[in-house]
Amino acid sequence: MPDVMTALLIVLGSAGLAIVVVExxxxxxxxxxxxxxxxxxxxxxxxxxxxATVTVFAVQQSIRAGAGEFPARGGVLHALVILFIASFAWLVAALLLVVEDAALNRWRLDVPDNLRRRRFKTQLVILRRVTVAAIVVIAFGVVLMTFPNIRALGASVLASAGIVSVVAALAAQSTLGNVFAGLQLAFSDAVRVDDVVVVEGEWGRIEELTLTYVAVQIWDDRRLILPTSYFTTKPFQNWTRTGSAVLGTAEVDVDWATDIEPLRAELRSTCEGSELWDGRVCVLQVTDAVGGMVRLRALVSANDAGALWDLRCLVRERLVGFVWQHQRDSLPRVRADVSRPQPPSPVSPVPKTDPDSPDARVFSGGDDGDTRGLVFGGPDEPAPASARP
Structure with a gap:
């Protein structure tokens, strides 16, 4: 009994001292x-x-050094060793979280051009999850190795590890496939956190990327949860893979009698008067003229996908309002000729448009258009020798 009371007093004293120091x-x-x-x-x-780590360590060392022999001394020390391993693993995981939070606070995403920051955050989050999982596995393995019987069975366990790994791989091949797909996404830059994507016909933003699933925040605040293997096996659109600036269109159907140049001037005025436009592309083109209507496509640019959506809606609204106020005769109509043919009457000439206007071209007629045309069409090929003078 005196040895037990001494051990209890030592435990209480060392634990209290450790708590005071930590506080x-x-x-x-x-x-x-x-x-x-x-x-x-x-x-x-x-x-x-x-x-927890300091308290367990203090109690363990005080019992080893100051407490004499008492019943179940070996079991108590063994339990303290296990608690120390678990608390130390908890401490290491907590320190990793602190380091990750510090890095994320330094590399914030709420900046105009956040491509590198999104890549860094994606890789950091994936590495954190892998590291925490590795810490748990290693700690569990170290705890098992504290049991002498398990250490004696180590050779047989290693000998059967090949069979066990094959069985485990066959049983969890889908889960393991998602894990490796998550690692591939993190380091291949195919998709990153905060990327704007179109998946399964839905437009949204990558909200969370883990080892097993990807959460896509849809524009109406719904969440689309997909396995990570989806992004390595199926095609999807990534609007912000190389940058946050994007292009978008707004289409309007009008009549053949529509005067295009005033609409082009209205588009330019709308873009220049809006803070949503980034100043790169503002083009109005006739992309279709069949079925009794003419289709106008306004191509505009913005710094990010959210601003582009609002700008497209604004352009569409302004063009519709302009047609209604100033060119009401240009509204789409259905023609049916039920009268007898009449001799043709003289008509006024159609006003000519400037073919060299940069607002009428997408792939030429400006520095940005020429660059885009070179990307999609390639450099001009030299003429064959037989055609040279």
């Missing part, structure tokens, strides 16, 4: 955290795992 350090870090976001996050996230 003093915690208050110091909290005070520093008023001026440093990193220290504040460290005090908030790592406080409890650090307290």
């Amino acid at each position: 003093v350090l915690h208050r110091l870090v909290v005070r520093v955290g008023r001026r440093s976001a990193l220290a504040a996050d460290l005090a908030r996230t790592a406080h409890h795992p650090f307290l």
Whole structure:
């Protein structure tokens, strides 16, 4: 009994001293955290795992050094070793979270051109999940190795590891496929967090990317949950893979009698008067003229997909309003000739348009158009020798 009471007193004393020391350090870090976001996050996230680790370690060492022999001494020490391994793994995982939060706060996504930041966040989140999972597996393995019987069975376990791995791979091939697909997405830059994508006919933004699934936030705040293997096996649209600036169209059907140049001037005025336009592309073209109507396509550009959507809606609204107010005779109509043929009457000449106007071209007629034309058409090929003078 005296040995048991001595051990209890040592446990209580060492635990109390450890708690006091940790709380003093915690208050110091909290005070520093008023001026440093990193220290504040460290005090908030790592406080409890650090307290558990230090307390268990202090109790374990005090029993080894100060407590004599008492019943179940070996079992108590073994339990303390297991608790120390678990608490230390918890502390390491908490410190990783602090480092990740500090990196994410430095590389924020709410900036105009956030391509590198989105790539960094995607890779960091995936690495964090892999690292935390590895810490848990390693800690569990170290705990098992503290049992002498399991260490003695190590050779046989290693010998049967090949068979077990084959069986596990066959049983979880779908899950493992998603895990490897998640790693591939993180480091191939095919898709990143905050990318704008079109998946399954839905337009949205990558909200979360894990090892097993990808959450896409649809424009109306719905969430589309897809396995990561979807993005490695099926085609999808990524609007922001190389940059956040994008192009978009707004189409309007009008009558053949429509005067195009005033609409082109109205489009230019709308773009220049809106903060949504990034100043790159503002083009109005006739893309179709069949079925009794003429289809006009306004091609505009914006810094990101959200601004582009609003700009397309604004352009469509302004063009429709302009046609209704100034060219009402240009509204789409259905013609049916039920009268007898009449001799042709003289008509006024159609006003000529400027074919060299940059507002009438997409792939030529300006620095941006020439660059885009070179990308889609390639450089001009030299004439064959037989055709040269």
